[in-house]
Amino acid sequence: MKIKTAVFPVAGFGTRMLPATKAIPKEMITLIDKPLIQYAVEEAIDSGIERIIFITGRTKKALEDHFDINVELNNTLLESGNLEMLEEIKKISEMVNLVYVRQKRMLGLGDAILCVKDIVNDDPFVVILPDDIILSDVPVVSQLMTQFEEYGFPIVSTMKVKEEDTSKYGIVKFKECINDRLSLLDSLVEKPKTNSPSTNAIIGRYVITSSVMKALEEINVGCNNELQLTDALNLVAARESVYGYEFEGKRFDCGTRSGLLEATINFAYKRSDLKEDLVKIIKELPNN
């Protein structure tokens, strides 16, 4: 079955990026000249997604405004003859079919995803956490959709992390290798404090099916007293099948200071209009 919907849970407080996130959503922090959310939306569109559902909260107005039409700005750009920027700004508001849902209380990623239950019905969809920004030749969402079309079960994207970092991630345990990058999972655990089953961590791209939605309704709150998507996937792995897909690309955790800095440098280095400046700036840094 072809996936047409992407769900973006963006209701979280973004406490790790305070004070930047006091008055603006974490997803509106800029990576060079675009907010994080726009990179993630472009990844979805480039993967063939036709509808995006944002799960938002009280402080997310700037995010809604970013994808809305700004008539005054358009007129100003038109009058000043800045037609190139006008086209770029218009494109943002015409990008894709957008739906907004409110998560009333921050009860975790699993609870956020349950908010779309009546909108997606029983159809599969992808989940994108926009603070995970990924540089890749093929968009990661598209990589996951290709695997889903063949295997038809929920998929989490994974990457190897350092042993000492496993307590920051959802971690998977493999059962059986299916191909170069895809494995059937034995189990999944959210932020293991000790005895992590592996160093393969879940990152913010998933394929979710109706069996995961059902499992989300059955589980109790877990780690951090939140309803955890990882726990629902673990239940589905025990009953049916869940796959782990080691994506192709480099991921940056833009929900942290050092991750955002690393992404900024890497993305600037890839841009022909900025590469030379970046190299010059770094060369001229004082030694101490």
Ligand code: UTP
């Ligand atoms: P995070 O764990 O990164 O939480 O959530 P956060 O609030 O965004 O950031 P910190 O940890 O306080 O700095 C992972 C994703 O799940 C969403 C977040 O918006 C983020 O995209 N989320 C989390 C919700 O939509 N609702 C929740 O109740 C919790």
